[in-house]
Amino acid sequence: MKSLSGGVELPGDKSISHRYAMLAGLAEGTSELRHFSAAADCHSTLGCMSALGADVKIDKDVVRVTGRGPLGLKSSWLALDAGNSGTTMRLLAGILAGQNFSSKLTGDESLQKRPMKRVIAPLREMGAEIHGRDDNFAPLEIRGTKLKAIDFKMPMASAQVKSAVLLAGLFADGETSVTEPACTRDHTELALEEFGAAIEKHGRTIKVQGLAGGNGSGKLVAKSLDVPGDLSSAVFFIAASSLLPDSNILLHNVGLNPTRTAILDLFASMGASIQMLGLKSTQGEIIGDLAVKGAPLKGGIVAGEQIPLLIDELPMLAALGPYTEEGIEIRDAAELRVKESDRITALAENLRRMGATVEERPDGLKVAGLRAGKLRGAEIEPRGDHRIAMAFAVAALGAQGPTIIRDADCAGVSFPGFYTELRRLADG
Ligand code: S3P
Secondary structure: OOOOEEEEEOOEOHHHHHHHHHHHHHOEEEEEEEOOOOOHHHHHHHHHHHHOOOEEEEEOOEEEEEEEOOOOOOOOOOOEEOOOOHHHHHHHHHHHHOOOOEEEEEOOOOHHHOOOHHHHHHHHHOOOEEEEEOOOEEEEEEEOOOEEOOEEEOOOOOHHHHHHHHHHHOOEEOEEEEEOOOOOOOHHHHHHHHOOOOEEEEOOEEEEEOOOOOOOOOOOEOOEEEOOEOHHHHHHHHHHHHHOOOOEEEEEEEEOOOOOOHHHHHHHHOOOEEEEEEEEEEOOEEEEEEEEEOOOOOOEEEOHHHHHHOHHHHHHHHHHHHHOOOOEEEOOOHHHHHOOOOHHHHHHHHHHHOOOOEEEEOOEEEEOOHHHOOOEOOEEOOOOOHHHHHHHHHHHHOOEOOOEEOOHHHHHHOOOOHHHHHHHHHHO
16 A cells, blocks of 8 residues: 545544543533544443433434433443443543442453552542452442542542542532642543533642532533544554655544644654644634645654653554654553553564564563564454554555454444545545
């Protein structure tokens, strides 16, 4: 394949869709969420909110959620199923901790292996009773209660943990604060503000008022909102276009929230040709178009406080390593080992299958660049991880010979139409 060309509509942002669905279920009235994500993960969140009594109507990518107010949820007979979605489980745990009923939260095999202590600990501090397997893993049993506000100094940079505590804070007496060790995506803060919660940010500390007795209105209001296109999905096309020299694509209405665009800065610093066009602000979020052309990439090192800002883009970046002049080195990213798969091992193993030179480290990996030789097509085992499957579909475009991606449909966890869209741009 020589180039990609044409326009791309991306699925709605996954992180934002989760948050809008949850807050709409806690608001009074009907919210209309347009361009809601098609990702299986976000539909797991909708399923949970519906099981908790919110009325959910889906019409293509428009989702209408009717909530009965913050204390209007009801207990579900069945365990709530978060599927493959860590965001669903961790954020919902925060909401369930503050209800006046008990819940059970479960998920698929991969999700049942992911650490939950990071949310169990602060929610317990707020007064919730939570049991999990080995005190760390789903299924989680949560006995909700009236919560007490805490000042939580977050030990790790995680937007999911921050969000779980802020959402629980809605059901606490007084003001709950979370201080982050490094900046993470701020969609929860922006969405809380949109739905009418009283929220403030001072440096790395975020404060939310409990709905009962705070200085907010005491309730959340239903909203009509547009979900921006998912930048984390856009990155696969940015990478593919960069590596195929004559490419010229236009990604429409991409979410460009500054807590998500570190990957674009990194691509630019490596020599990628990306232009931002028509930036505008919608409901606290920023959107714009991205014009991307083929360009040789230099490669480089990514580490430290950059990591939480581009954590989901690291699989694509690593898989691009062999196409860059100097290769790609990822440091300080041990979190990758507890994502939908152990992404460090999955990347190293599949890159080696394609003939790349890779050094696997406890907190990252070093992938040699162009001088180590061309990649060859291979059989890829994505370990059920959507981002690994898509990253290698892109890496395969520049390799010699065909690549087979097993269990390729796992891409649907975040991007159901991914391969069709890639094919269309290639034919473009
Ligand atoms: C997410 C936060 C990140 C990210 C995940 C989505 C979110 O996880 O990897 O895909 O929507 O808050 P952590 O908060 O665990 O880093």
